[in-house]
Amino acid sequence: MIRKATLADHARIHAIRMGVREDVLSDPSLVTAEEVDWYREHAIFFVAEEAGEVVAFTCANHQSGLIWALFVDPAHERRGHGRALLDAALAELTAAGHAQAWLTTGSGTRAERFYRRHGWREMGRSIDGQIVFIRALAETDAN
Numbered sequence: 657m658i659r660k661a662t663l664a665d666h667a668r669i670h671a672i673r674m675g676v677r678e679d680v681l682s683d684p685s686l687v688t689a690e691e692v693d694w695y696r697e698h699a700i701f702f703v704a705e706e707a708g709e710v711v712a713f714t715c716a717n718h719q720s721g722l723i724w725a726l727f728v729d730p731a732h733e734r735r736g737h738g739r740a741l742l743d744a745a746l747a748e749l750t751a752a753g754h755a756q757a758w759l760t761t762g763s764g765t766r767a768e769r770f771y772r773r774h775g776w777r778e779m780g781r782s783i784d785g786q787i788v789f790i791r792a793l794a795e796t797d798a799n
């Protein structure tokens with residue numbers, strides 16, 4: 657089940673972000689509470705639930721077309737949560753008028769392979785060496 661995130665989900669979302677094995681945050685203070693609150697209150701912030709527990713989340717920026725975060729609890733990977741959350745976020749970006757979404761992710765990761773399989777195209781590298789991916793938004797993920 658996918659639904660909008662609420663303030664009550666904060667602790668579980670934080671635990672998932674800190675529990676991933678790839679794209680580990682070297683410095684947790686790089687993601688501020690203000691940013692997280694902004695996504696929840698003013699942008700796109702969905703969680704996926706399994707048996708009543710939050711197991712994955714995504715944040716997207718309806719102003720810039722950025723997928724800012726997509727994280728799945730490692731114990732609940734490969735069950736379709738990543739794709740379902742991404743589809744939901746892309747549908748919101750499409751509804752907001754975007755023709756294209758973008759994101760950055762680490763090279764050589766599961767996320768890189770996941771995005772390539774789901775129609776994302778590499779545009780180059782960001783200043784910190786991450787891959788910049790874009791995806792056309794004429795339709796949601798039909799791969």
Ligand SMILES: CC(C)(COP(=O)(O)OP(=O)(O)OC[C@H]1O[C@@H](n2cnc3c(N)ncnc32)[C@H](O)[C@@H]1OP(=O)(O)O)[C@@H](O)C(=O)NCCC(=O)NCCS
Pocket residue numbers: 676677678679724725726727728729732733734735736737738739740759760761765766767770773
């Ligand atoms: C990358 C990531 C988001 C993928 O999430 P996920 O929930 O495992 O993704 P999905 O389950 O939708 O898809 C993954 C695979 O599982 C498969 N799958 C989905 N449901 C399935 C099921 N019921 N049974 C078997 N396989 C299934 C999908 O077909 C897909 O296969 P493929 O990779 O061969 O195409 C997740 O691994 C993650 O959070 N990684 C760490 C954090 C990160 O790097 N995030 C990106 C930063 S922007």
